[in-house]
Amino acid sequence: MLNELKGFKQIIGESPQMLKVYNLIDRVADSDSTVLIRGDSGTGKELVARTIHNSSPRASKPFVPVNCGAIPKDLIESELFGHEKGAFTGAISTRAGRFELANGGTIFLDEIGELHPSLQVKLLRVVQEREFERVGGCKTISVDVRILAATNRNLETSIAEGTFREDLFYRLSVIPIYVPSLKNRLNDIEVLMNYFIEKYCKKKGRPMMEIASDVKECLCCYSWPGNVRELENLVERLSILVEGDTITIDDLPDHLKSDSLKSVTTLPSTKLTPESVTLPIEGIDLHSFINEIELSLINQALKTSAGVKSKAASLLGLNRTTFIEKLKKFSH
Ligand SMILES: Nc1ncnc2c1ncn2[C@@H]1O[C@H](COP(=O)(O)OP(=O)(O)OP(=O)(O)O)[C@@H](O)[C@H]1O
Ligand SMILES: [Mg+2]
The missing domain is CATH 1.10.8.60 (Helicase, Ruva Protein; domain 3)
Structure with a gap:
């Protein structure tokens, strides 16, 4: 399997959709390009980010994750860029931010869609120049960091609603990777x-x-x-x-x-219309999706007919021979 050949065995899945993901990981790993990893909650976005880092020339350097949705708005700037002593109440000593900690390695900006607009403009500069100042500091700090970001939000909608900067979106999604549901x-x-x-x-x-x-x-x-x-x-x-x-x-x-x-029970009703299948934002692999639907309906027909093939075939409007041919196709 491609995932084993490439040494990222911890990502499991052999579907054509996942093979596409492995292929992309393989192609982007060597470069320093910014990658935006998209997909629903729990699909494995962080796993993909770690795999990109581990397969990259930066593997022996730090991988620094930052959950942009979990850090309070007032703290995120200092968390990302660090602060100088006395920059604000409680800043008792100078502290390096996550970008500095990731120097030489990779920063993973998770839940990027949650980042407050005031921080988005500051992040844009770092994405473009790899330069920033600590909170309360005037010295410009340069870093060599690869940026990976992830979101389960539809950022196009956030852009339309004015909560996410379009310029930042394009800078981050130089290479988008969709992790399928x-x-x-x-x-x-x-x-x-x-x-x-x-x-x-x-x-x-x-x-x-x-x-x-x-x-x-x-x-x-x-x-x-x-x-x-x-x-x-x-x-x-x-x-x-x-x-x-x-x-x-x-x-x-x-x-x-x-x-x-x-x-299973809604299937025979007239509710099953082509419109009830909606195209996910990341698109689909039409061929394998149709195959999956076919296989699922065949399995359900077999279940409903308690394994009697002629009955299952008639539930699907097929003659017995065609049905058996299809069964053979899926058993390979
Ligand atoms: N293809 C996979 N093979 C093996 N384990 C997986 C796979 N995808 C996800 N997991 C496991 O499922 C859990 C969730 O994955 P992960 O945290 O990467 O998802 P996520 O897309 O970042 O989710 P969220 O949007 O909620 O942050 C983890 O324990 C991860 O190891
Ligand atoms: Mg995650």
Whole structure:
């Protein structure tokens, strides 16, 4: 697999969408270009940022993350750029900011969409010139820092609303990387499950758990609003709560079962229209998405018909031979 070849084994997933991400990481790692990592919450944006740093010539230098959404507005400037002694009440000694700490390495500006507009203009200068002054200082400090940023916000909307500077956006997104949501790469769910099962079973010192086949189906019908983080948390919980050696449908939390049930029961209704599928901001891989929809519908038809192929075929408006051909296609 490309992720193993490139030495970033900690990112799991073999879907075409993730292969695209690995390819981009590989192509940007060697350069000093600024990268904007986008994607929904829990998709692995920080993991991608760390992987870019670890695969870059700066790997032996610091990787300094800053969560722009978690630091109060009054403190963020000093946090990023440092301050001189006496610059404000409480500044009892001179302190280096995160940009100085990252010198020679990489700074990761997480949740960049939350950065207050007054700081955005100061950041713009650093992105352009790699120069700044500490709060209360007049000496200009130059640094050699690679900048990576991440957001789960739609920055285009923030620009339209006037809360994010367009010039900063273009400076940051020299190379955008979209990390796809889990619901758009259903065939990664099982590999991720197995990876986390191994991780948590080892940690808890228990034998590996198997996954019952109806559990797999249920997981593929769920929408995963918390993405990989939610899946990881689920497996950690299961590694504590499941007593036998197999995860069964009864072990799954109710919201997960009811969500998947909903999608199965609404399917035959007329509600399923092309308009109900919306194009995500990062775009999709049409071919693999259509394949995933096809596979998911085939699995659901098989489930509803209790495995009777002719019945499943008629639920999909196919004749039995075409249905079996499709099954063969997906078993490769
Ligand atoms: N492809 C993946 N393979 C293995 N682990 C993953 C993968 N994607 C995410 N994870 C794990 O899921 C958790 C969430 O990932 P991460 O913190 O990178 O997400 P994020 O996109 O930064 O989320 P947020 O927007 O909420 O900050 C982490 O524990 C991370 O290691
Ligand atoms: Mg994050």
